[in-house]
Structures are given as structure tokens and as C-alpha cells.
Amino acid sequence: MTSDEVNRLAVTRFLNYQAEGRAVTIDVPNLDGGLVITASVDYRTHTGYGVVRGTGRDTSSDGLIRWTASTVLVHPMTDPPEVAPASPPESGWYSRPLLTSGMTLDSALAIVLGLGSDRPDNSALLPQNGASWVGREEVRGHPTDIMNGPRAEADSGADADAGGGAEAESGAEVPGGDPGTGTSGTVRYWIGSDGTMYRVEVGIASAPEPVVLDFDTQTYVPVEPLPEATPTP
Incomplete structure (x- = not known):
């Protein structure tokens, strides 16, 4: 990787945080077809809100x-x-804990929250831990470089400053993966010339295919804070 590519990978999550929030479409595969979540994510409060639809059966x-x-x-x-x-309905909601393993949807939700950080990652350690340049591709009119994040085995080491960790509050780490969310293998980023994140692809152990996160697929809508809730019986 060139120094420019390393620096863009190091700041890409920080740019999401600086933007406060991003619009995203999350494609979650499963054996029956999958789920598509069209959402906005607030990277200051780590809260998401959107529409979920099933595909296939x-x-x-x-x-x-x-x-x-x-x-x-x-x-x-x-x-x-x-x-x-823009304003969520006041009633009709069912609450449950987010599961940290064994459920592809919840793993994907935790991962997307982890794609924002209040500081850049450590650019000096990214290549040492296996980050690499893969190629170039245009994503919805934006020229991007495709980059692999650090390897799972490297990212799971004790050094929390290795960079690219995308650590969600639930303990999810992206890239590299973490047993708590069932991520496996390499996480791949599509990053613009200024470090903007346009796409992320993550392998999850419970999914037959990678989860794909596409950013800026619709207009970002500010996310209202999640009310305090207990799981619905």
C-alpha cells in the first residue's frame, strides 16, 4: 500500500464520525433470500433507524x-x-437484546455501528497487520480504491491501536473480525480519494455470503435517540 492509501484507510471511520451520520443500505444474505435494511446511522450516538425488507421467501x-x-x-x-x-411511530415496537453471536442480522447491525470512530486508526500499524490494496472500482459514480483491512488473526492481538478495528460498543471489531460477532476472514473497503467510505463487505460465519454495506444510497435523515426499553416478552 502507498502512504496515501494507508492514510485513507486509517481515517475512513473517523470521517464517518465527523459527518455525524451516514445513509446506508445493508444487504444481509441468508439461505431463504436475505434481508435489506435501508437506514441512517448516527455515529455520534451509535444508533441506527430504517426499513427492513425480506427478499426471496x-x-x-x-x-x-x-x-x-x-x-x-x-x-x-x-x-x-x-x-x-423521519419521526418513528410512538407505539407498536417490540424490543429485544442485540445478539452478539449466531445471528447474521444482529452481527451486521453491530458492524455498521462500528464503522465510525472518534479518532483515526493507527496508520503505522495497518500494513503490519495485513491491510492491503486490492484494486479500483467505481461505486455509484465515485472512483474508489478497494482495500482489505487487517487480518483477523492480527486484529485479535492485544494491541488495540493497530487500526482499522471499527470497534462497536457491543465488542464487534471490523475489519479483522471478532468471535463476539462471528465475523470471519478479511473485511474489504471501497474508499474514495478523500477517504470517504462508500462500500464495505464483511464475511460473517453465520451467513452463506458476505454482508454488503453501501453508503449514500439515499438521503441521510437525522436519527432520533432510542428510547429506554426493556425486551418485550
């Missing part, structure tokens, strides 16, 4: 979704809107 999860690193709230709907209403 799996439509049982359709509706609105709100989440933090510890809690998931779902609002079932038979015909969800294209984008979530």
Missing part, C-alpha cells in the same frame, strides 16, 4: 427497525415504506 421481518449496540427494536409492517418516516 423471507418477508416475516418486514417493517421498521431501530438499534443500538445492545438493543434492537422492530415495528412489523406488511407493506413497509421505501424509507423510514
Whole structure:
């Protein structure tokens, strides 16, 4: 990797934090088809809010979704809107803890929260831990460099300053992976010339294919704080 590429990988999560929030589409594969979440994520409060739809045969999860690193709230709907209403409904929500292993959806939700950091990663350690340049590709009109983050075995070492950790509050680490979220193998980034993150691809042990996170797929809408909630029986 060139010094410019390393520096862009090191700041990409920090830029998400500086932007306060990003619009994102999360493609979560499963054996029955998968889920697509069209959402906004606030990287200052680590809160997400959006619409979830099933693809293929799996439509049982359709509706609105709100989440933090510890809690998931779902609002079932038979015909969800294209984008979530700016103000979430006041009732009809079901709450549960976010699971840190064994559930692909929750792993994906934790990972996307971890893609913001209040400081840049350590650029000096990224190449030492296996970060690499892969190629170039245009993403929705934006020229990007494709980069692999640090290896899982390198990132799981004791040095928390290795960079590229994308640590969510639940303990999720991206790239590199962490047993707590079931991530496996290399995490791949599509990064613009200024360090902006446009796409991330993550292998998750419980998923048949990688989870794909596409940023700026719709207009970002400020995310309201998640109300204090206890899991619904």
C-alpha cells in the first residue's frame, strides 16, 4: 500500500464520525433470500433507524427497525415504506437484546455501528497487520480504491491501536473480525480519494455470503435517540 492509501484507510471511520451520520443500505444474505435494511446511522450516538425488507421467501421481518449496540427494536409492517418516516411511530415496537453471536442480522447491525470512530486508526500499524490494496472500482459514480483491512488473526492481538478495528460498543471489531460477532476472514473497503467510505463487505460465519454495506444510497435523515426499553416478552 502507498502512504496515501494507508492514510485513507486509517481515517475512513473517523470521517464517518465527523459527518455525524451516514445513509446506508445493508444487504444481509441468508439461505431463504436475505434481508435489506435501508437506514441512517448516527455515529455520534451509535444508533441506527430504517426499513427492513425480506427478499426471496423471507418477508416475516418486514417493517421498521431501530438499534443500538445492545438493543434492537422492530415495528412489523406488511407493506413497509421505501424509507423510514423521519419521526418513528410512538407505539407498536417490540424490543429485544442485540445478539452478539449466531445471528447474521444482529452481527451486521453491530458492524455498521462500528464503522465510525472518534479518532483515526493507527496508520503505522495497518500494513503490519495485513491491510492491503486490492484494486479500483467505481461505486455509484465515485472512483474508489478497494482495500482489505487487517487480518483477523492480527486484529485479535492485544494491541488495540493497530487500526482499522471499527470497534462497536457491543465488542464487534471490523475489519479483522471478532468471535463476539462471528465475523470471519478479511473485511474489504471501497474508499474514495478523500477517504470517504462508500462500500464495505464483511464475511460473517453465520451467513452463506458476505454482508454488503453501501453508503449514500439515499438521503441521510437525522436519527432520533432510542428510547429506554426493556425486551418485550
